[in-house]
Amino acid sequence: MTMEDLIAAARVSKAWPFEEARKLLKRYPDGKPGNVPVLFETGYGPSGLPHIGTFQEVLRTTLVRRAYEAMIGARPEDGKTRLVAFSDDMDGLRKVPDNIANKAVLEANLGKPLTRIPDPFGTHRSFAHHNNARLVAFLDQFGFEYEFVSSSDQYNSGAFDDALRQVLRQNQAILxxxxxxxxxxxxxxxxxxxxxxxxxxxxxxxxxxxxxxxxxxxxxxxxxxxxxxxxxxxxxxxxQWKVDWAMRWYALGVDYEMCGKDLTDSVTQSGRIVQALGGRKPEGLIYELFLDANGEKISKSKGNGLTIEQWLTYGSQESLGFYIFPNPKSAKQLHAGVIPRAVDDYWQFRAALPTQALDKQLGNPAWHLLRANGGFDAAEAPGAGEQLPVTYGLLLNLVGVLGADASREQVWSYLGNYIPDADPARHPELDVLVGTALAYNRDFVAPTLSKRAPAANEAAALSALDQWLASASPDTSAEDLQTQVYEIGKREEFGFENLRDWFKALYQTLLGSDQGPRMGSFIALYGIANSRKLIAEALARA
Structure with a gap:
């Protein structure tokens, strides 16, 4: 792929980051005046800690930034764009957060700028400096390329003074x-x-x-x-907040900033204010907010959401980016139940990337995620085209059968039945998922696991499967095992209306789940002898 190919394809791609980036291309058909970098901004309120909303806003903004670079034929190192992570740390503290141990320090300083309040944790110059450090560490953890800017530094140093004079000149217009x-x-x-x-x-x-x-x-x-x-x-x-936002756009020359639906009115008013100041409202996207498993708005006070720490306990960083990627204007339910599919879907898209035509690549979430932190050709980036030796769903089924007390070493010993070179050092990304699968099983699967007794026709089919397995070679391939499972399910004597009923019976009686993997793959992974023990246990319940 040449740069010219990428530019041409990017300018017509319908993937949402390119749709957003086209707004900037329309804003500056001949580039930003003075050859100044196009400025992207994300905002952060340091009265609390960075969270999953912080991650998704920086990620989505980065995706638009990289899409714009592709459209103009720039690489990240060319300096054609900047991303500022702006901390509103000059804000006065209005409320003491609930998760602070030493609340007395904050209560004694309510109303003061966050950078002028002592750090209750005793590690930094101020409360804001502590939380800003957490923000920087948070963003660095995910490899984001950005510049940190402190509101207090801008106010205190006089960097905002010219813009503040303009606010004073336009005081009545703003009122x-x-x-x-x-x-x-x-x-x-x-x-x-x-x-x-x-x-x-x-x-x-x-x-x-x-x-x-x-x-x-x-x-x-x-x-x-x-x-x-x-x-x-x-x-x-x-x-004031809306005036401050507008002044910041004016002073820094912000060209693009997105925000959540809850700030729709703020965008409208701040947009009018920046025009009154003589500036220009940035391009941007108003995205939908996350919902919980019941479809209700996530609230910090209710604690009904999923934290980024929880997602990374049960899934991978890439899967979180993948889940966040699709249509930002649609609300997404954020709960542990969506993680396994997000992991497997991410890997499916990533594996397909190198074989896709360029237009398909630009619509592939993995293309955008692999480019997020640099790189020109995502299809040739490290990891593009890789496949996991086993799916996360299959890994969860294995761990579920092994039980809540299963260890990482046990899981890898079973993976040896399926992977020729089953070594965590050779498969570090799979090893991460082994750990998250153990945690997911411990917290969500094992407490609710219940294997039902098979019905008479199901028991007969299980017996037939057991008899075939008894004579099968231990190294029978997953495909041959799957074929035999199919053949047994199709036999009229067992009375299954369709194969779906047969597989559901296998999942519910052997795995304790309503859904499951390709049984041939599971039997190959778990081992024929161990799978026969599962069948024997199920038949004993009949």
């Missing part, structure tokens, strides 16, 4: 945009600018009068009743 959107009581105290109290250090929610926009001077009444006249520049103020 005209915002006041109609607020409740009557809120209008009385609303100001685009939130001054920092010189006496308490708290970010104040009080009416503010602009005294001198060019000098950056404002007037307000402090909490103690003192009328204060001071600069709004150099970290002496912060902007």
């Amino acid at each position: 005209d945009i915002m006041l109609p959107t607020l409740r009557e009581e809120r209008r009385k105290t609303y100001s685009p600018v939130l001054p920092v109290s010189p006496s308490s250090g708290v970010v104040l929610q009080v009416p503010v009068e602009v005294v001198d926009a060019e000098a950056g001077i404002v007037r307000f009444t402090d909490a103690d009743g003192t009328v204060v006249e001071q600069s709004a520049l150099g970290g002496m103020s912060k902007l």
Whole structure:
């Protein structure tokens, strides 16, 4: 594949990252003026820790970034784009998080900028610095290419001062945009600018009068009743959220930023404000939020969601990216039950990649995920075209039969029946999945596992299968085993209406599950002798 081939295919691809990237191509038909990199941004509120929503927003933004690079014929190292992970750490702390042990430190500093509050964990300069460090470590864990930018650094250093002066100049225009959107009581105290109290250090929610926009001077009444006249520049103020977002777009020159559906109104108002400042609203995507297993919105207070730590306990990082990839505008249920299929589907798409035509590759989620952290030709990237020696579903069935106390060593010993070179060092990605399969079985399968007794016709069919296995060679191939399982299920004497009923009986009586793998593959993996023991146990229950 040549760069010219990629450019041509990317510009007509209907995969959603390319659809989003085309907005930027339309925005800058001849490139961004001054040959400045196109700027992508993601935002982070450091009053809490990074989570699965943080991951999906940075991942999706990265996918659009790489799609845009493909469209203009740029490689990541060419510097045609930038991704800024922006921490809103100048924000005043409004509420003490529930998961903090030393809450007294935060309670004593409510309302102050997050970077001016002591770290309750005692490891960093401030509460925000602690959480920012967690964000950076989090993003680095997944190999994202980004630049970290702190809101406090921008305010305190004066980097935002010119943009703040423009906010002061357009104070009334911003009020005209915002006041109609607020409740009557809120209008009385609303100001685009939130001054920092010189006496308490708290970010104040009080009416503010602009005294001198060019000098950056404002007037307000402090909490103690003192009328204060001071600069709004150099970290002496912060902007209201929607104004702050717009100012950031204006000051940094942000070209693309996506957000969740819950911020739809903020996008609208901030877009109008940035225009009032003389800037341009970024391109972007409003994505749907995650739902729980019952289709209800995930809530931190309810704890009804799945954390990224939980996903990585039961599945792989790549499978999480794969599950997140499809249509961002559709809500996705996020629970442990979706993980096994996501793992296997990812590997199926990854294995197919090198054999696909270029247009098909660009619609393959694995192409985008392999390119996310660099690389030109995803079809030739390390790992493209690889297949797992066993599916994750089959691995889960094996672990389920071995029981909740199964060990990694036991699993690998059984994998030796199926893989010529069954060595964790030779198959590191499979070894990761062995560990996640053991955890998934322990927490979700073993507690509910129940093998039912076979009906009379099912017992007869199982006996026939056992008799055939008794004379089969231990190294009989999975395909030959599968063929024999089919043949037994088709015999009229056993009375199965269709093969589906026969396989369901095998899953429920031998594995304790309503669904399962190709039985030929399972028997080859578990071993003929061990499989006959399963049949004997099932027949004993009849």
